[in-house]
């Protein structure tokens with residue numbers, strides 16, 4: 001029996017906007033296929049051991065709570081996370097988690113808060129929040145139509161990608177990374193970053209399955225592919241939004 | 249001279265606004281905010297002008313504002329105090345102004361001497377620039393629709409800033425909520441705390457044990473709180489091990505909850521003027537808190553226990569918060585859901601229902617509902633699997649029906665037991681057809697979905713108009 005260990009980083013602090021749904025989607029879609037999923041909450045004071053996990057999830061938090069974990073993240077977990085990323089562990093980083101993987105976050109007041117610096121992107125704070133439904137397309141994602149992914153964004157930071165990091169997708173509807181260049185999220189090795197919560201994974205099962213597949217392939221040499229599931233509800237939910245916001 | 253002109257202007261504005269109220273009612277459209285909006289535009293000082301004429305009690309906080317207002321209204325009624333109160337959903341400045349305009353006569357003298365105002369957290373600071381209340385009751389702070397209000401701590405700050413405008417008002421605060429209780433620290437205001445005693449809930453009554461809650465970390469030094477007991481969400485007996493910030497001692501307390509059922513609870517209160525027990529004719533733990541806030545209010549005003557007890561048993565569910573319609577042999581119950589903690593509490597309540605039932609979720613994503621439905625994932629819907637054998641069918645409807653269906657699927661509800669019906673009228677028919685005699689249909693709508701379903705129910709079962 002296959003088994004994957006999922007690390008939920010700071011579940012008590014980074015738990016905004018239905019982040020729980022992403023964990024739940026990973027877990028359920030594994031269980032429905034007889035794959036064992038074990039979720040480990042890793043929070044303040046815990047060490048992060050890079051070889052313990054197959055999938056790592058980092059969600060978003062309010063400024064107040066992100067302030068609480070900053071020292072802990074930089075002092076206790078930074079090197080472990082870097083090692084895991086370089087070893088192709090699968091990461092899903094949403095919103096605040098996405099920003100934390102980058103170089104720094106510059107507040108609208110001009111203060112520069114250093115981030116993990118594992119990926120070459122940076123975020124500039126802004127007065128105006130970018131809020132609303134978000135639709136973007138991921139090239140090569142086997143999800144109808146056109147690899148479209150649906151979610152909801154709510155962020156004031158604008159993120160820009162540097163060399164070595166590629167965007168996760170192209171914005172079809174909404175703002176995405178910065179509302180300017182038409183890109184959304186970031187990809188580096190097996191790290192998937194996005195501003196999209198909503199929750200992201202439940203309505204986008206192909207993306208969920210891709211994360212699970214990558215993790216299984218990395219861990220089990222004999223693993224080939226996941227068996228298909230009945231996704232008609234997820235598909236309907238997604239189509240409903242695409243119809244509403246694009247095909248007017 | 250200027251004063252006289254202002255007075256005349258004010259009177260003309262009131263007459264215009266009253267006329268608008270009258271016309272809107274004639275057109276059978278609620279008219280609970282538009283007349284106020286108009287009046288403010290024509291005469292910006294109208295709120296201070298009118299509110300000076302009343303003894304004012306304000307109620308704010310995330311959850312339970314409307315029910316607590318309803319309970320306090322009963323308390324005032326029992327004590328023969330005439331009052332004006334704004335309608336639920338009309339808790340922004342425009343709604344407050346409309347309420348006071350409706351109450352004053354054409355010559356600007358008030359009909360009631362007291363006004364009971366439910367105020368949205370986001371409107372609290374601005375409203376206290378004009379209104380000088382005798383007392384403010386704050387229920388709690390939970391994560392609400394973040395896309396609308398900004399962050400949780402933003403709502404808290406808005407109320408804190410508002411309180412700074414009204415140093416004479418008595419603050420009636422929830423001691424068990426570390427955020428709410430902090431409002432009473434370092435302020436000149438008289439403060440009265442209310443809360444549950446540590447052993448108020450017996451272990452088997454306690455359902456909410458999730459570690460994931462809104463305010464787990466100290467507001468002052470960001471250390472994780474330790475809890476001697478926790479009642480729901482982040483409400484409980486907390487202490488910060490680092491800076492020592494802790495739950496203040498409560499003056500008005502729930503000493504013991506002796507019964508907690510799907511229809512009512514029985515509670516022993518302990519107040520400075522003595523102990524008494526009461527039956528609260530509203531289900532759920534969250535309503536015990538609302539009743540406690542009402543009791544703290546009654547205590548502050550020196551009302552007798554006897555009248556408070558009577559008020560608590562007389563209180564009815566307010567505007568869709570928990571509303572029952574009895575058909576011949578079936579019942580429809582409508583319960584508003586608006587944020588994760590409120591929704592989770594409704595789920596806890598449903599688990600106490602013993603008979604078979606049909607449950608219908610109506611999820612809209614209009615502005616007043618919150619356009620982001622991510623919060624559905626923060627609700628512990630997994631608990632519903634415990635009663636799956638008692639629910640003959642789940643219905644989902646509303647602009648986000650499919651999102652809800654997906655949520656139920658991942659919560660572990662069998663998808664062949666879920667019916668998606670986009671039209672709310674059709675959904676109602678189908679749900680009532682599924683219902684067997686003696687069973688209850690629970691309809692759980694978000695705010696605008698509640699307005700939709702209420703319209704349908706009103707037509708079908710000839711309910712009274714909702715502004716009355």
Ligand SMILES: [Zn+2]
Nearest residue numbers: 466469488491
């Ligand atoms: Zn502290």
